[in-house]
Amino acid sequence: MLHAPGDIRVEERDEPRIEQPTDAILRLTATCVCGSDLWPYRGIEAVNGPAPMGHEYVGIVEEVGAEVTIVKPGQFVIGSFFASDNTCEICRAGYQSSCVQRQPVGALGAQAQRLRVPLADGTLVATPDMPADELVPSLLAASDVLGTGWFGAVAAEVGPGKTVAVVGDGAVGLLAVLAASRLGAERIIVFSRHEARQRLAREFGATDVVTERGDEGVARIKDLIGGLGAHSVIEAVGTQESMMQAIRSTRPGGHVGFVGVAHGVELPGQELFRSHVHLHGGPAPVRRFLPELIDLICDRQLDPGKVFDLELPLDQAAEGYRAMDERRAIKTLLRP
Numbered sequence: 001m002l003h004a005p006g007d008i009r010v011e012e013r014d015e016p017r018i019e020q021p022t023d024a025i026l027r028l029t030a031t032c033v034c035g036s037d038l039w040p041y042r043g044i045e046a047v048n049g050p051a052p053m054g055h056e057y058v059g060i061v062e063e064v065g066a067e068v069t070i071v072k073p074g075q076f077v078i079g080s081f082f083a084s085d086n087t088c089e090i091c092r093a094g095y096q097s098s099c100v101q102r103q104p105v106g107a108l109g110a111q112a113q114r115l116r117v118p119l120a121d122g123t124l125v126a127t128p129d130m131p132a133d134e135l136v137p138s139l140l141a142a143s144d145v146l147g148t149g150w151f152g153a154v155a156a157e158v159g160p161g162k163t164v165a166v167v168g169d170g171a172v173g174l175l176a177v178l179a180a181s182r183l184g185a186e187r188i189i190v191f192s193r194h195e196a197r198q199r200l201a202r203e204f205g206a207t208d209v210v211t212e213r214g215d216e217g218v219a220r221i222k223d224l225i226g227g228l229g230a231h232s233v234i235e236a237v238g239t240q241e242s243m244m245q246a247i248r249s250t251r252p253g254g255h256v257g258f259v260g261v262a263h264g265v266e267l268p269g270q271e272l273f274r275s276h277v278h279l280h281g282g283p284a285p286v287r288r289f290l291p292e293l294i295d296l297i298c299d300r301q302l303d304p305g306k307v308f309d310l311e312l313p314l315d316q317a318a319e320g321y322r323a324m325d326e327r328r329a330i331k332t333l334l335r336p
């Protein structure tokens with residue numbers, strides 16, 4: 001629970017129960033702290049505390065409502081931060097995070113031992129078997145940061161032969177590098193000043209690291225790739241500077257996939273008009289990618305769980321937040 005900026009407490013809450021016939025109750029195997037949890041933690045986003053926290057989760061289905069027919073008790077499942085019916089027109093078009101029935105899971109608090117998931121049949125995807133324990137961090141990464149990085153890459157139209165730049169070296173930026181590599185990008189340039197993150201980016205497939213930021217970073221990218229800017233740029237921060245850095249690093253006709261939660265970003269119309277850059281982004285429809293990502297992880301072809309460099313028991317959640325806030329950890333996994 002977040003009581004006020006910087007004030008995370010682990011406390012007893014009422015047990016979640018089936019409230020709607022489409023709900024499921026999960027016993028969580030693992031959960032984690034998101035970069036976006038740091039916005040209210042730092043007081044940049046208003047805190048109407050005490051508020052339950054957490055929207056990334058994997059676990060075992062304990063109980064389902066009367067209308068749940070696909071998801072079964074005993075299955076190991078992964079869901080994402082918006083519950084969705086997966087049947088409405090918007091869902092069928094692949095934008096489940098804008099489902100007409102969507103419900104934010106974060107409001108229910110996934111940094112917990114048990115969680116009620118609404119619209120269970122549309123939201124949850126089961127693994128083929130009970131996964132080995134070493135796969136749990138990677139499956140948990142699919143719940144948000146991998147799915148979000150993947151959407152960023154798809155929105156930026158990453159593909160074979162493309163030059164890709166990634167703005168942001170948090171978990172989402174690093175996994176956007178992994179996605180770009182998997183989607184066949186020829187060259188992947190990551191903006192980062194942090195040594196451990198640069199190393200992981202290279203492990204995930206980055207070919208170049210740029211330490212300059214803002215317009216200097218833009219000039220450096222253009223230098224590296226022959227003056228024109230990247231074909232595809234993924235923005236994974238959400239500030240005015242990072243957004244403009246992304247747009248200005250993109251060549252005319254290129255694409256920006258923006259997945260950093262925007263805070264105080266205002267786009268200059270005149271510059272945008274002249275840029276010939278495509279912009280596409282928003283809260284990632286992680287549900288669209290979950291079946292494919294789960295298969296890749298279970299076949300051990302993707303190891304996104306490497307972004308977790310700190311693991312703590314749930315009752316030490318406050319330290320998990322502090323470590324991320326102070327950039328001592330990329331991402332904290334919590335074991336309920």
Ligand SMILES: [Zn+2]
Pocket residue numbers: 084085086087088089090091092096098099100101
């Ligand atoms: Zn829907």
